[in-house]
Amino acid sequence: MQRGSDRLSVHRDDEMKHELQGLLRSGHPTRSEEWHDPEPSADDDPEVAFGPVTPGRAPTSLEAxxxxxxxxLSRGAFPAGPRELVRALDRRYAPDALIEALERLPRQARYPNLQELAEALTRARETETA
Incomplete structure (x- = not known):
């Protein structure tokens, strides 16, 4: 039943759902034309407030x-050690400060998920500043 308050038609709504399915399932852009995708931030972009969130800068929290x-990083990157994670971050053009923070982690360590990696990075930051 149409109530007249919809901004889009039913057909356009279905078309937009179809366009987003690949992105929602894969977790990354799936367009064939790269110019449709948002451009990642560059290392020389001006800092906003405290700049990109990295384990080496204040204020940071575990959630940030x-x-x-x-x-x-996606779920497929885990479980992994720092070397594999650095390669994954490098492929996704992550900020250098984030990659450098991972390079300082113990090489023999293995992280089963993103939460444990974030905890290890924040612990390493706290021990460096103490």
Missing amino acids: VRLELARF
Whole structure:
């Protein structure tokens, strides 16, 4: 039943759902034309407030570091050690500060999920500043 308050027609609504299915299922853009995708931030972009969230900058919290990692790492990247995670971050053009923070983690460590990686990064930051 149409109530007349919809901004889009039923057909356009279905078309938009179909366009988003690939993105929602894969977790990354699926368009064939790259110019449709948003451009990632560059290392030389001006800092906004405290700049990108990285384990080496204040103020950071566990949630902020986890959110920043989640922008670049998917579930498929885990379980992994720092070397594999650095390669994954490098492929997704993550900020250099985030990659450098992972390089300082113990090489023999294995992280089963994003939460444990974020906890390890925040613990490493706390021990460096103490």
